[in-house]
Amino acid sequence: MKIIHCPVNGPRPLQEFYFGGQFRAVPTSEQEDAMTDAEWSDYAFNRDGSPGIQKEWWYHTPSGTWFIAERDIVTDVFVRTYLFDQADQESGNDG
């Protein structure tokens, strides 16, 4: 059973989690005003799938906890997980 370390609830089986997609910075209002249609289209529809460690949103369903996971998308190893506002505090990993 694959175990993911929730920063609030600790190690839990994968079945308790929901993948929320790649973490991406939301454009500021100033950036939005300056974006072309092509740039908007790229932001809305394209994702970076290059191999390596990717920041992602994950959700622990039973407790309603959204958090960030840094996951190696080649090996599917979770490098670390943390709450959105605790990016500088390492929470844990599943090895």
Place this chain on the structure above:
Amino acid sequence: MNRSERVSTRQSPLQFLAAGAVATNRVVGLADLSLLEKWGAKGPGAASWLAERGVEVPQSIYASRPLPEGGLVVRVGSDEFFLEAGQLDQSLASFGELVPASADFTPVIREDAALRITGRGSLDLFAQTCGHPLQQSPMDQIIFTRVAGVSCGILPQSSGDELQYRVWFDPSYAVYLGEALLQIASELDNAASEPSV
């Protein structure tokens, strides 16, 4: 209408359990506690408001404390609380009406389905339905996990020499989860009553 005139019209989504759930000497006992009054509070002022009403507010997240007249309060977030009344206590029913409009927290209506799972086969029941090792969990600390695929809050408690588990979950899953647990509990009962070869 004062508190004594209140007449509850609520029905439990788990009422079908009543016929077979209270038998003693079972390997696993399932008791429906869905009709106990529940209430929630969420926001920065929730802890102090509850404390002013005599509620001993748990200091750490996921900890629980008994309420003065039975029941319990669980800290389910940094500023979020879940309260459940005892069997003879209706005081929570009026909590929502006491909250002033200017309060810096939000009262939360809770209609969770609730079970109490007891018996020496409780951990066997969870071993078949839950991926979290409950036998390693501390008492009186709520655990949010899944049971038979349903998101639940589980509170391990000790009652005398026996462990019991309080389980809360969304009432829309009550029939499914109640039937699933009842079936497994029956199988554990049957297995225990079969003569060993």
